[in-house]
Every structure is written in C-alpha cells, then in structure tokens.
Amino acid sequence: MSKLVVLVLYMAFFYSLSFGQNYSVLKGIVVDENNQPLTGASILLNPIKTGMVTDINGQFVIDRLPKGSYIIDISFIGYKTHVDTILINKSISYKAQLEVANLSLHEVIVTDNYAENRKKEESLNVEIVNDTYLKQNLGGSLMNSLERLPGVTTIAIGSGQSKPVIRGLGFNRIVVVENNIKHEAQQWGTDHGLEIDQYAVDNIKVIKGPASLMYGSDAIGGVIDMKNRNLPTNNSFGGTLDLTGKTNNNLLGTSISLYGRKNWFFTNARATYINYADYKVPTDSVDIYSYRAALRNNYLRNTAGYEKNLHLTLGIIQNGFQSKLFVSTVNSKSGFFANAHGLEPRNVDAELHDQSNRDINYPYHNVNHLKVVNTTHYNWEHSKLEFDLGYQRNLRQEWSEYVSHGYMPPVFPGSLSFDPELEREFEKYVYSGNVKFSQQVNDKTDWMVGMNGELQDNKIDGRGFIIPEYNQFSLGAFVFAKYSFTERSRIQLGLRYDYGKIETSEYHDWFPSPVVENGSTSLQYLQRAGNIDRSFSNITWSLGYNYDLEHWSLKANIGKSFRIPIAKELAANGVNYHRFSYEVGNSDLSPEISYQLDLGVEYHSKQFAIGATPFLNYFSNYIYLNPSSEFDRLYGNGNQVFYYTESEVFRYGVEVHAHYKLLPNLQLGIISEYVYSEQLSGEKKGFTLPFSPPASIILNLRYQKRKMIFIENAYASFDYRITTLQNDIVPPEETTDGYQVVNLSFGGEIQFKNQKVNISMQVQNLLNTKYFNHTSYYRLINVPEPGRNFIVNVSVPFLGKI
Amino acid sequence: MFYIPVIVFFMLIAACRDDNKVDSEKPYIDISIAGAFPTNCDTIYFGETFLLKMAFSDNVELGAYSIDIHNNFDHHSHSTEVTECNTDPVKNPVNPYVFINDYAIPQGSKEYEINLPISIPEGNDAGLFDNGDYHFFISLTDKEGWSSQKGLSIKMLH
Numbered sequence: 001m002s003k004l005v006v007l008v009l010y011m012a013f014f015y016s017l018s019f020g021q022n023y024s025v026l027k028g029i030v031v032d033e034n035n036q037p038l039t040g041a042s043i044l045l046n047p048i049k050t051g052m053v054t055d056i057n058g059q060f061v062i063d064r065l066p067k068g069s070y071i072i073d074i075s076f077i078g079y080k081t082h083v084d085t086i087l088i089n090k091s092i093s094y095k096a097q098l099e100v101a102n103l104s105l106h107e108v109i110v111t112d113n114y115a116e117n118r119k120k121e122e123s124l125n126v127e128i129v130n131d132t133y134l135k136q137n138l139g140g141s142l143m144n145s146l147e148r149l150p151g152v153t154t155i156a157i158g159s160g161q162s163k164p165v166i167r168g169l170g171f172n173r174i175v176v177v178e179n180n181i182k183h184e185a186q187q188w189g190t191d192h193g194l195e196i197d198q199y200a201v202d203n204i205k206v207i208k209g210p211a212s213l214m215y216g217s218d219a220i221g222g223v224i225d226m227k228n229r230n231l232p233t234n235n236s237f238g239g240t241l242d243l244t245g246k247t248n249n250n251l252l253g254t255s256i257s258l259y260g261r262k263n264w265f266f267t268n269a270r271a272t273y274i275n276y277a278d279y280k281v282p283t284d285s286v287d288i289y290s291y292r293a294a295l296r297n298n299y300l301r302n303t304a305g306y307e308k309n310l311h312l313t314l315g316i317i318q319n320g321f322q323s324k325l326f327v328s329t330v331n332s333k334s335g336f337f338a339n340a341h342g343l344e345p346r347n348v349d350a351e352l353h354d355q356s357n358r359d360i361n362y363p364y365h366n367v368n369h370l371k372v373v374n375t376t377h378y379n380w381e382h383s384k385l386e387f388d389l390g391y392q393r394n395l396r397q398e399w400s401e402y403v404s405h406g407y408m409p410p411v412f413p414g415s416l417s418f419d420p421e422l423e424r425e426f427e428k429y430v431y432s433g434n435v436k437f438s439q440q441v442n443d444k445t446d447w448m449v450g451m452n453g454e455l456q457d458n459k460i461d462g463r464g465f466i467i468p469e470y471n472q473f474s475l476g477a478f479v480f481a482k483y484s485f486t487e488r489s490r491i492q493l494g495l496r497y498d499y500g501k502i503e504t505s506e507y508h509d510w511f512p513s514p515v516v517e518n519g520s521t522s523l524q525y526l527q528r529a530g531n532i533d534r535s536f537s538n539i540t541w542s543l544g545y546n547y548d549l550e551h552w553s554l555k556a557n558i559g560k561s562f563r564i565p566i567a568k569e570l571a572a573n574g575v576n577y578h579r580f581s582y583e584v585g586n587s588d589l590s591p592e593i594s595y596q597l598d599l600g601v602e603y604h605s606k607q608f609a610i611g612a613t614p615f616l617n618y619f620s621n622y623i624y625l626n627p628s629s630e631f632d633r634l635y636g637n638g639n640q641v642f643y644y645t646e647s648e649v650f651r652y653g654v655e656v657h658a659h660y661k662l663l664p665n666l667q668l669g670i671i672s673e674y675v676y677s678e679q680l681s682g683e684k685k686g687f688t689l690p691f692s693p694p695a696s697i698i699l700n701l702r703y704q705k706r707k708m709i710f711i712e713n714a715y716a717s718f719d720y721r722i723t724t725l726q727n728d729i730v731p732p733e734e735t736t737d738g739y740q741v742v743n744l745s746f747g748g749e750i751q752f753k754n755q756k757v758n759i760s761m762q763v764q765n766l767l768n769t770k771y772f773n774h775t776s777y778y779r780l781i782n783v784p785e786p787g788r789n790f791i792v793n794v795s796v797p798f799l800g801k802i
Numbered sequence: 803m804f805y806i807p808v809i810v811f812f813m814l815i816a817a818c819r820d821d822n823k824v825d826s827e828k829p830y831i832d833i834s835i836a837g838a839f840p841t842n843c844d845t846i847y848f849g850e851t852f853l854l855k856m857a858f859s860d861n862v863e864l865g866a867y868s869i870d871i872h873n874n875f876d877h878h879s880h881s882t883e884v885t886e887c888n889t890d891p892v893k894n895p896v897n898p899y900v901f902i903n904d905y906a907i908p909q910g911s912k913e914y915e916i917n918l919p920i921s922i923p924e925g926n927d928a929g930l931f932d933n934g935d936y937h938f939f940i941s942l943t944d945k946e947g948w949s950s951q952k953g954l955s956i957k958m959l960h
Contacts, residue, residue, distance in 0.1 A: 403876075640947070
C-alpha cells in the first residue's frame with residue numbers, strides 16, 4: 001500500500017561552472033509513487049524566492065545559490081506540499097519523501113510559482129491558470145472567466161457563451177486544445193461559443209502569439225491549451241460538489257465530480273447542469289438603428305439558456321505508462337435577443353416572450369459536442385513517447401421562425417427534407433491523432449519530434465446557406481530542440497512541415513430565383529458553391545532564447561506561423577442573417593503567413609515585480625472579409641456584398657503587469673494590454689482589423705491571509721478596470737466609448753468539523769455601469785454589457801479511502 | 803511611483819501611432835426632404851408607378867443602394883422609424899409581392915438625390931399580388947463599404 005508519494009532526488013553530476021566558488025547548484029528529480037517523473041511539479045527555494053518547474057523527466061536544477069540555509073517547498077496537484085530546510089555550502093544533492101495529500105485535490109494550494117516558472121521556461125509569452133483561479137474569476141463561460149488575463153479578450157454572445165480573442169485575433173486564428181486534441185467546432189461563426197465545460201478544466205495554458213510549430217495551422221494568433229492533469233492518489237476516492245449562483249441572469253449551476261483510484265486503475269466522472277434566465281442590462285430600451293425596442297424590467301428578451309454536460313475518464317497507470325480515456329458530451333441551448341435577428345428590428349410577441357425569463361423561444365441555437373479522446377504515454381528514464389487519438393462530433397443548429405428572405409417561397413413547401421424553422425445546421429465529424437517523442441540527450445540538450453493529423457467531415461442542413469459541405473485533411477510533422485548554454489541561458493528552435501487539403505461540395509438553392517438572361521426571365525435553382533479542391537503545404541519555424549538572472553528574466557522568440565484558409569473563406573456564398581451581409585469566399589486564397597517577434601522582460605524581487613511582453617507581427621496576407629460598396633440582387637437578396645480578400649497587416653502591442661507588496665498581506669497590481677493593427681495594402685489600406693480590442697488597464701488591490709478568524713486562505717480583491725475608447729474601426733463597426741468598471745471578489749475556505757468548504761464570491765460591475773464592449777456580438781445593435789452581478793460559488797470536496 | 807514607467811510606455815505608443823486619415827463615416831439616408839417617398843406608413847399601389855425620392859450623402863464618396871420590398875403579413879419585422887403604423891391583422895401570404903434591386907450611384911458623388919420611377923405590376927402568372935403590410939428596406943453604401951439602412955413599414959394595395 002504505497003500511500004506515499006516518493007520524491008527521489010538523485011545525485012546529479014556537477015560540472016564546475018564558471019561562476020565563483022561562492023555559488024552552488026541544486027539538482028534533483030521528482031517522481032510519483034509509481035516511479036513516474038512528475039512533470040510540472042513546482043519547486044520553490046526560500047527565502048530567495050527562486051523557483052523551478054520539473055521538466056518532462058521530473059528533473060530540476062537551481063543554480064547560482066549563495067551559501068546558506070534554504071527552505072525548499074515542492075508542490076504538485078494531488079500531493080501534499082513538501083517543505084524542508086536544507087543547508088547549501090557546496091553544490092549538493094538532496095533526498096526527500098513527500099506525503100500524499102489525504103484530504104482532496106483542493107487541499108493543495110497550487111502556488112502561482114508553477115505558473116511563474118512555466119512562463120519563464122517558454123520563450124513565447126504564456127499565462128497559466130488553474131481551477132482555483134477559474135473559481136475566483138468565474139464568468140458566464142470559460143473565456144469570460146479568463147478575460148482578466150493580460151492580452152486575452154472575448155467576443156461574448158449573450159451571457160453564457162464567448163469566443164476567445166488573443167491580442168486581437170480570434171475565430172480560426174486561435175487553437176483550443178483539450179487533452180492534447182484540438183477542439184474543432186464551428187469556430188468560424190461570430191455566434192458560436194466555445195463548447196467547453198469550465199467546471200471540468202483544471203489547468204489552462206494560454207499562449208499569446210503564434211504557435212503553429214507545436215499546434216499546426218490555425219495557431220497563428222495563439223493557443224488555449226487545457227489539460228486534465230489531476231490524478232487521484234492511490235486507494236482513495238473522492239469528489240467535489242460545486243454550486244454556483246448568479247443574480248444578474250438568475251443562474252443556478254451545479255457540477256458534481258467523483259473520482260477514485262485502486263492501484264493502477266483510476267476513474268473520474270462529472271456531471272454539470274447550468275440553467276440561466278434572460279440577463280439584465282442597465283437600460284430600459286435598446287436602440288436598434290433608430291428604432292427603440294423597450295425592455296421589460298431590464299431583461300434582454302430571450303437570452304436564457306442551459307448547459308448539460310457529462311464527462312467520464314478511465315485511466316490506467318503503471319510504471320512509466322499512463323493511458324487515459326476521456327469521454328464527454330457538452331450540450332447547450334440558448335436564445336438570441338429576440339428583438340434583433342439580423343439588422344432589422346424585429347417585432348416580438350411581447351406577451352409570449354415576457355411571460356417567463358427562463359423560457360427559450362425563437363430565435364435560439366443549440367449545440368452538442370461529443371468527444372472521445374485517448375491519451376497514452378510511456379516514460380523511460382530520459383525519454384517519453386506520447387500518443388493521442390480523438391473523435392469529435394459537433395452539431396450546431398440555429399432555429400428561427402420561417403421568414404422568406406429574397407426569393408424564398410412566402411409559404412414553406414411541405415415537401416422538403418428539413419424543418420422550416422431550422423435556419424442553419426452544421427454537423428462536423430473530426431478524427432485526430434498525435435504522436436510525440438521527446439528525449440533528454442544530456443544535461444544541456446532536450447529534443448522532441450512529433451506528428452499531428454486530422455480528418456474532418458462537415459455537413460450542412462437548413463433553409464439558409466452560408467458555407468458548403470466540405471472535407472478537410474491535414475498532416476504536420478515537427479522537430480524541436482532546446483539547448484542550454486549555461487544554467488541561465490538557453491535557446492530553443494523548431495521546424496515544421498504541414499500539408500493540408502480541403503474539398504468543398506457543390507450546393508444549389510432549394511428554391512428558384514428569377515434570372516434575367518437576354519431579356520427573358522426564367523426561374524433557376526442557383527448554384528451557390530462549386531466543387532473546390534485545394535491543397536496547401538507550408539514550412540514554419542521558430543527560434544527562441546531565454547536568459548534568467550537572479551531578479552531578471554528575459555525572453556525573445558521569432559517565428560513564422562501559418563493558417564490554411566477555411567471553407568468559409570474559400571467558398572462562402574450566402575447571406576449572414578446575423579448581420580444582413582452577403583459573404584463571398586475566394587477559392588484562390590493562399591495560406592495566411594505571419595511573422596512575429598515576441599519579447600518578454602520581467603523583474604521580480606520579494607516586494608515588487610514588473611513584466612512587459614511586447615510583440616511585433618507582420619502578416620503577408622491576412623484573410624479578411626472586406627465590405628464592398630456593391631449589392632447583390634440574386635444570391636445576396638439585395639444585401640451588401642462582403643468579399644474575402646487578403647491584405648498585408650502590421651500589428652504590435654504589449655501587455656504589462658506589475659505588483660507591489662504594500663503590506664505583508666496586501667498587494668497592489670496592474671494588468672494592462674494594448675494592441676494596434678493596421679492594414680498595409682489592399683482596399684482597406686490604413687484601416688485596422690475587425691474586432692480590435694481597445695487598450696485596457698486593471699488596477700488591482702488584493703488582500704490575502706493564510707488564516708483569518710475561521711477562514712483559511714482568505715482573500716479579497718478589488719479590480720478597477722479602465723478601458724479606453726475604440727475609434728479605430730472597420731465597417732460595419734461602431735466606435736465604442738471607453739468605460740470604467742469595478743469588480744470585487746472575495747472568499748476562502750471554511751472548515752466545518754471534518755468538512756472543508758471553499759467559497760468564492762464576486763460582484764461584477766459593482767456600480768451597475770452602463771457600458772458597451774467593442775467586441776461583443778450585440779455591440780452593433782447597442783446592447784450594453786450586463787449590469788451588476790453577484791456570483792457565489794461553493795465548492796465542497798470530499799474524500800475517502802478504499 | 804512604480805507604475806509611472808507603465809504609463810510612460812502607453813504614452814509613447816500612443817505618440818508613435820500615426821493617426822490614419824481613413825474614412826470612418828457612414829453614408830446618410832435622408833427621408834425628410836420635401837416630397838420624400840416613401841416614408842414610414844405610406845401606401846404604394848399595385849399597377850402604378852411611384853417615384854422613389856430621397857437624398858443620400860457621404861463625407862467622401864457614395865457607393866450604391868438597394869431596395870428590398872417584402873411582405874410583413876406576420877409582422878415579423880419592425881420599421882427602423884419611431885412612428886408606429888396601423889397594421890392589418892396577421893395573415894398567411896398567398897401571392898405576396900417581392901422586389902429586390904440594386905442601383906449604381908454616379909461615381910464621385912458626395913450627395914445624390916434619387917428620383918427613380920418604379921413600376922409595380924398588378925400581379926404575376928399566379929394571379930394578383932396580395933394586399934397588405936409590406937416592409938420597404940433601403941440600404942446605402944459608400945465607397946469604403948460603410949452602410950446605412952432604413953426599414954419602412956408601408957402598405958401595398960390594389
């Protein structure tokens with residue numbers, strides 16, 4: 001009954017480094033009870049606050065240690081934090097044993113150190129958050145909860161869904177990865193949210209900047225990489241009950257997880273149910289163009305929704321071998337604001353819509369995402385082999401009352417295969433696989449080689465047409481190496497080759513349109529899309545350098561990233577009823593290419609830290625939906641035509657974060673972000689890019705105490721967010737005024753006899769300020785952001801022994 | 803204070819930014835000129851020709867405009883105008899009238915007044931067009947692709 005996690009620190013061989021004899025080196029390895037290296041375990045050496053994270057082989061090195069007595073602090077999720085005092089008068093090895101965490105996963109406080117050190121390791125700029133952060137910043141959806149991170153913004157669709165935007169780039173320019181498999185859905189759509197259950201996420205890495213090297217096409221703007229790392233300790237079972245409530249949209253949510261492990265077998269199951277009503281905005285009417293739609297009691301009519309998710313994980317863990325099978329289904333249904341579906345203000349049956357804030361009437365959308373993923377890895381002493389296999393099915397439907405647009409028949413004919421109320425349906429089947437081999441050649445050199453492949457089959461249905469059915473295949477291979485010149489300076493470089501193929505199927509209207517040819521009019525079933533068959537190949541590369549000093553860390557990365565054009569960019573040919581724009585693809589587009597220079601500078605001492613992450617970015621051909629002055633009378637039903645075109649784009653920006661310890665328990669912090677984009681060529685030369693987030697700064701005051709009366713790990717945080725006006729816009733956007741919002745959050749852990757309860761509370765938009773978010777889906781029709789919102793999350797962990 | 807460098811940084815960036823002189827103004831549809839037709843709640847008669855009259859303007863150059871007339875028998879859409887019109891009871895369409903057309907504006911125009919005669923037929927092969935509530939939608943672009951819309955509630959009668 002190996003209930004202990006054994007930490008083995010092995011005597012590492014030392015080579016005398018050129019720095020003076022007053023400095024020493026500490027080297028070690030962290031493994032779990034099955035002699036598996038613990039990757040990502042966090043090592044902190046006090047009082048000098050020097051930290052490290054164990055590498056893929058569980059090893060760590062801390063150099064330049066002045067002689068003296070230190071306190072070593074080693075933590076990892078699921079294991080008890082190990083604290084010991086060590087005396088260093090020469091370069092030493094150190095042996096220790098860790099005790100298992102016998103309460104729950106939530107017992108271990110994952111120090112920010114893990115994140116800090118991962119950030120140092122990478123030459124790209126990353127943000128890392130864990131489930132504790134998510135609960136303290138819980139928003140309406142996963143991206144909403146991450147919005148506070150510097151460089152991260154969202155495109156919100158109502159109160160329950162949002163799309164990721166990193167440094168102003170979103171849609172297919174951001175890759176979302178869950179358990180090593182790329183999450184594939186209808187991310188090209190403005191009204192599509194991310195089908196991720198935020199209760200089921202325990203570790204998120206946000207890569208700010210192009211990361212095609214490791215993640216392939218689409219990672220041109222950044223990556224949201226989520227992993228379920230938590231592994232139950234041996235011969236134990238447990239779980240967590242989460243209860244969430246929000247006042248603004250009367251949300252009630254619960255998520256229950258149960259896990260257990262017996263020797264080599266472990267399992268984890270989770271069920272989440274969330275139900276929310278229409279959300280409230282601090283206004284009693286919304287101006288849709290010059291028409292003023294009245295809102296009843298500030299409720300944004302028909303924005304209620306629900307989410308029902310199930311997850312099951314089965315796992316095997318043996319010496320050096322681990323395999324996990326994840327099965328999940330994420331289901332949501334939510335309404336669209338009933339007074340505006342498209343540009344036209346819509347008449348609503350106010351009696352029907354306002355009889356309940358919880359019902360979902362037309363127009364609404366529902367999404368089902370099924371995912372089956374297997375991740376397997378073998379570990380040897382200095383190498384690791386990983387396999388991932390994934391199957392996904394995404395089904396998204398938009399429903400609205402049948403309204404004939406253009407030449408659609410005024411009364412829906414009964415003889416068609418689809419429901420008249422089904423506006424659009426997208427169904428996607430995705431099969432993906434990865435192989436990766438990594439090896440530590442010697443103390444100075446690590447390398448990695450890998451392949452990713454993906455096959456997609458996309459189907460459409462419904463009365464509206466925007467993109468055709470298509471198949472897509474992609475295959476990529478990369479090699480990556482890391483070399484340490486000294487303990488403080490290392491270089492990383494990588495090279496990747498990708499091949500991609502996309503085939504679209506032809507589509508004809510289901511209704512005839514009158515076509516005038518040679519003076520005579522005939523009724524024709526118009527062809528909207530032809531058979532396009534394109535293939536692409538590309539070489540990308542990346543070169544990074546890190547340099548760490550006692551108080552400073554510097555990083556630089558330069559790389560090329562790319563993105564294969566998506567089906568919508570190649571073959572769109574229809575009216576987007578959410579905007580009343582007629583969108584036309586261009587089958588000749590080439591893969592989008594981007595070059596980016598990323599820098600990171602950070603200074604940290606005990607009292608004070610400041611960091612800046614500036615970047616310069618150049619796209620040789622940014623693919624962009626360019627509004628023209630034309631109208632199309634046949635295909636476009638008289639709507640303005642938007643063409644997909646390419647233009648050169650130059651972007652730069654910076655995130656700055658700083659914190660200063662005013663008092664031992666009180667910290668002042670600043671998080672700010674800025675991005676500027678300009679099109680250098682093409683018809684919109686001089687213009688910015690769509691959905692450009694305005695600059696913002698968050699001034700934060702945070703009080704934190706290990707124990708405050710009966711509350712452990714008590715915290716209270718005050719955020720004052722200042723966002724500047726955005727007048728750098730492209731058609732059809734509107735300039736958006738700046739705003740200031742105050743958010744509060746506070747909470748801690750309370751012990752009731754043997755039961756621990758975690759409570760996180762928030763007040764968002766404390767002053768009920770009426771403001772507009774430039775990148776909100778509803779911005780164009782002048783819907784302000786949600787009003788004051790009290791959020792409570794209660795998390796009850798429990799644990800037992802088998 | 804320590805955040806001064808942060809602010810200085812922001813100011814530097816703001817200063818470095820060249821202020822682009824790009825067109826960021828939408829074109830304007832004016833239906834308040836003398837004799838403008840149709841305006842909200844007006845009636846258009848089948849089998850007759852009416853004169854579309856309104857004024858367009860833009861700060862740089864106008865692009866094109868389109869007209870879309872579709873039935874609103876189910877009251878699905880609302881005009882963009884503040885005034886409310888009397889509507890007939892909701893009914894199912896039998897042979898509703900549809901009109902979609904787009905028109906060019908002479909190049910280089912900053913201001914343009916349309917006086918466009920549009921003939922509305924009595925019916926088609928399927929018979930007479932349905933009387934009732936219709937929606938008259940005008941969309942205007944400028945050369946850069948900015949657009950403005952007007953959605954008017956009208957009646958169409960025989």
